[in-house]
Amino acid sequence: MKKKIAYWMIALGVLFSACDETQKQDAGVDRETEKKIEALIKKMTIEEKLGQMNQISAWSNIEEMSGMIKEGQVGSILNEVEPKRINALQKVAVEESRLGIPILIARDVIHGYRTIFPIPLGQGATFNPALAKAGARVAAIEATSHGIRWTFAPMIDVARDPRWGRIAEGYGEDPYLTSVMGVATIEGFQTDSLGNPTALAACPKHFVGYGAAEGGRDYNSTGLSERTLRNIYFPPFEAAVKAGAATIMTSFNDNDGIPSTGNSFILRDVLRREWGFDGIVVSDWASVTEMINHGFAADAAEAAMKAISAGVDMEMVSASFITNGPQLAKEYKVKEHDINNAVRCILRIKFRLGLFDNPYVNEMQPDVLYAPSHLAEAKEAATQSVILLKNDNNTLPVKKDVKTILVTGPMADAPFDQLGTWVFDGDKNHSITPLQALRQMLGSDVQVIHEPALTYSRELNTPGIAKAVAAAQRADVILAFVGEEAILSGEAHCLANLNLQGDQSQLIKALAKTGKPVVTTVMAGRPLCIGEEVEVSSAVLYAFHPGTMGGPALADLIMGVANPSGKTPVTFPKVVGQVPIFYAHHSTGRPFNGTETLIHDIPAEAGQTSLGCTCYYLDAGFHPLFPFGYGLSYTTFEYGAVQLSATQVKKDDTMTIEFDLTNTGSVVGTEVVQLYVQDIVGSVTRPVKELKRFERITLQPGEKQRVKFTLPIEELAFWNIDMKKVVEPGDFKLWVAKDSQSGEAVNFKVVE
Numbered sequence: 001m002k003k004k005i006a007y008w009m010i011a012l013g014v015l016f017s018a019c020d021e022t023q024k025q026d027a028g029v030d031r032e033t034e035k036k037i038e039a040l041i042k043k044m045t046i047e048e049k050l051g052q053m054n055q056i057s058a059w060s061n062i063e064e065m066s067g068m069i070k071e072g073q074v075g076s077i078l079n080e081v082e083p084k085r086i087n088a089l090q091k092v093a094v095e096e097s098r099l100g101i102p103i104l105i106a107r108d109v110i111h112g113y114r115t116i117f118p119i120p121l122g123q124g125a126t127f128n129p130a131l132a133k134a135g136a137r138v139a140a141i142e143a144t145s146h147g148i149r150w151t152f153a154p155m156i157d158v159a160r161d162p163r164w165g166r167i168a169e170g171y172g173e174d175p176y177l178t179s180v181m182g183v184a185t186i187e188g189f190q191t192d193s194l195g196n197p198t199a200l201a202a203c204p205k206h207f208v209g210y211g212a213a214e215g216g217r218d219y220n221s222t223g224l225s226e227r228t229l230r231n232i233y234f235p236p237f238e239a240a241v242k243a244g245a246a247t248i249m250t251s252f253n254d255n256d257g258i259p260s261t262g263n264s265f266i267l268r269d270v271l272r273r274e275w276g277f278d279g280i281v282v283s284d285w286a287s288v289t290e291m292i293n294h295g296f297a298a299d300a301a302e303a304a305m306k307a308i309s310a311g312v313d314m315e316m317v318s319a320s321f322i323t324n325g326p327q328l329a330k331e332y333k334v335k336e337h338d339i340n341n342a343v344r345c346i347l348r349i350k351f352r353l354g355l356f357d358n359p360y361v362n363e364m365q366p367d368v369l370y371a372p373s374h375l376a377e378a379k380e381a382a383t384q385s386v387i388l389l390k391n392d393n394n395t396l397p398v399k400k401d402v403k404t405i406l407v408t409g410p411m412a413d414a415p416f417d418q419l420g421t422w423v424f425d426g427d428k429n430h431s432i433t434p435l436q437a438l439r440q441m442l443g444s445d446v447q448v449i450h451e452p453a454l455t456y457s458r459e460l461n462t463p464g465i466a467k468a469v470a471a472a473q474r475a476d477v478i479l480a481f482v483g484e485e486a487i488l489s490g491e492a493h494c495l496a497n498l499n500l501q502g503d504q505s506q507l508i509k510a511l512a513k514t515g516k517p518v519v520t521t522v523m524a525g526r527p528l529c530i531g532e533e534v535e536v537s538s539a540v541l542y543a544f545h546p547g548t549m550g551g552p553a554l555a556d557l558i559m560g561v562a563n564p565s566g567k568t569p570v571t572f573p574k575v576v577g578q579v580p581i582f583y584a585h586h587s588t589g590r591p592f593n594g595t596e597t598l599i600h601d602i603p604a605e606a607g608q609t610s611l612g613c614t615c616y617y618l619d620a621g622f623h624p625l626f627p628f629g630y631g632l633s634y635t636t637f638e639y640g641a642v643q644l645s646a647t648q649v650k651k652d653d654t655m656t657i658e659f660d661l662t663n664t665g666s667v668v669g670t671e672v673v674q675l676y677v678q679d680i681v682g683s684v685t686r687p688v689k690e691l692k693r694f695e696r697i698t699l700q701p702g703e704k705q706r707v708k709f710t711l712p713i714e715e716l717a718f719w720n721i722d723m724k725k726v727v728e729p730g731d732f733k734l735w736v737a738k739d740s741q742s743g744e745a746v747n748f749k750v751v752e
């Protein structure tokens with residue numbers, strides 16, 4: 001009897017958990033499609049189901065791949081970009097495999113397919129979701145024209161450590177900015193309907209916490225508490241799910257001892273049950289079997305068991321599901337129910353993409369790669385991504401009457417490196433470099449001398465510096481393009497030293513000694529520690545890696561055809577030892593109070609004193625080199641007094657925040673106005689500031705505009721001491737400012 005009750009309890013438990021998952025997933029589901037999915041699942045053998053859960057990376061031998069497809073062993077292929085081959089493989093899937101299920105073709109299309117946009121961190125600097133969306137649309141149109149229907153982007157890992165090479169691939173340190181830019185990118189890839197033949201299924205990644213890799217070393221462990229996950233690292237993913245992201249990728253890291261690929265809390269409890277995600281969860285590249293290296297699984301069979309049970313639907317390349325799945329199912333080590341759910345999600349996305357109706361790519365369609373409109377979008381994105389960090393004596397824009405310009409530095413004419421990381425398909429021959437663009441723009445009116453000084457960013461002991469210094473004597477202004485080659489950021493390319501590489505710093509300092517104005521432009525995959533170079537330069541532009549059209553964008557900015565409007569999407573440290581450094585830190589018990597005793601202020605044989613007893617470094621102080629949200633313009637903006645709709649609000653109220661913004665300079669310009677809030681006292685300590693809204697406002701000289709933000713008070717909710725997401729009543733501060741360190745606070749109160 002006892003046994004029977006136990007049996008029924010287990011059976012009911014399984015039923016309830018299944019319903020629980022599907023009920024949530026049912027929202028917005030097309031019943032006809034679901035029926036077709038169920039009918040297919042009924043026909044499938046366990047091997048065919050595991051075949052759908054298998055993603056292979058394309059290899060050259062098409063016969064071998066076709067053989068696997070025919071047997072129903074492949075659900076998806078990544079890295080196949082030849083339309084003819086894609087169609088041939090689809091033909092085998094649709095016409096020769098038993099059930100005719102089409103293949104899902106995937107590729108990392110991260111910041112453009114052929115037309116390359118600024119790296120995502122540069123896109124973050126635009127604070128312009130409309131641009132991100134337009135860029136993703138261009139990428140999708142180009143990629144789908146080659147038969148790709150799934151991209152592994154956007155990367156929405158909050159990243160607060162520039163040593164981590166992958167900081168280049170996301171939108172920086174802030175969860176709100178990352179959410180807004182991530183959602184816009186997803187909308188651009190997917191459009192309103194995945195069935196649109198130019199829609200790419202998006203794959204927000206890497207779920208979760210990957211950007212917090214200890215020490216900024218890629219793949220490293222993380223130790224994020226559930227509250228930190230929920231308050232900082234989950235929000236971009238939750239926003240992505242709400243925006244309809246078709247798929248999600250698990251991350252490589254183990255958090256608090258559990259690799260994401262085997263973590264049912266994040267995949268089932270949060271992603272499926274709390275957020276109602278009904279798309280595909282794909283592992284990262286071999287992250288299933290890498291659980292053996294983590295010491296989380298003894299062998300591939302155990303790794304497969306843990307990943308399937310945790311909620312991974314598709315395994316990228318390591319093939320442990322297809323190899324071990326049948327036996328695991330036979331021994332009841334994995335539930336067929338879990339396998340069915342995984343297959344359901346995979347088929348659902350294939351149906352939504354319209355692959356069952358038309359799996360083929362039109363090989364005859366007109367060429368859309370590098371279309372003029374695509375290049376124009378890429379140029380606009382690059383223009384808006386550039387941050388003006390310094391502009392002494394209005395060195396920029398370069399005056400119209402200059403006669404001779406020296407263009408120097410390893411990034412001045414680096415068509416490959418200006419594209420940045422994660423560019424598999426972009427062609428450097430289509431890049432326009434700053435040197436080319438300046439020459440084209442200035443024609444014979446201005447003499448452009450090119451003396452590269454260094455041939456690549458890491459070059460040492462170069463005699464080129466002397467040549468550049470000699471050439472500088474003949475120039476009215478020096479344009480030095482320095483930074484990092486593309487290979488120095490991105491996956492696995494982490495750095496312990498964030499200074500300019502090679503002899504680049506020597507180059508800038510030697511040029512500055514000539515007394516001529518030096519305009520330094522940095523192209524890099526991360527914020528670099530450039531304090532000394534900023535100090536000696538008259539003006540500094542930070543361009544991240546600006547992509548195919550980086551040159552024309554920079555030429556416009558340098559010559560004043562365009563006005564810089566980018567803002568730092570991440571805090572720039574003075575020295576690497578300050579890392580991690582980000583604006584939204586919590587307040588300590590001894591917060592920085594504005595007084596710094598620095599290392600050279602300390603007398604010899606000073607007795608043990610507390611030196612102010614606040615939270616800063618003796619040798620680097622408290623402040624970063626540049627704070628989050630920082631960026632100058634060729635014009636100036638004045639912020640008027642902030643007016644709140646009420647200074648006492650209820651939790652379900654919506655507050656409006658208004659102020660006047662005036663362009664007080666003499667040229668048209670765009671300001672990114674930013675709204676920050678601090679919840680002063682909480683049941684757990686809260687960040688000193690959090691970005692809640694931002695907007696780009698373009699004003700003519702002298703123009704004034706009333707700017708209005710709307711903020712539902714429920715957006716002040718956070719995961720509190722009881723691990724509940726609530727707005728806690730109390731006092732708040734609010735700033736409207738040009739960056740995270742400016743502005744006068746106004747106060748308001750939230751009441752029950």
Ligand code: NOJ
Pocket residue numbers: 108152205284285491
């Ligand atoms: C590994 C990377 O972590 C991931 O971001 C990428 O999408 C996959 N490889 C596929 O290339």
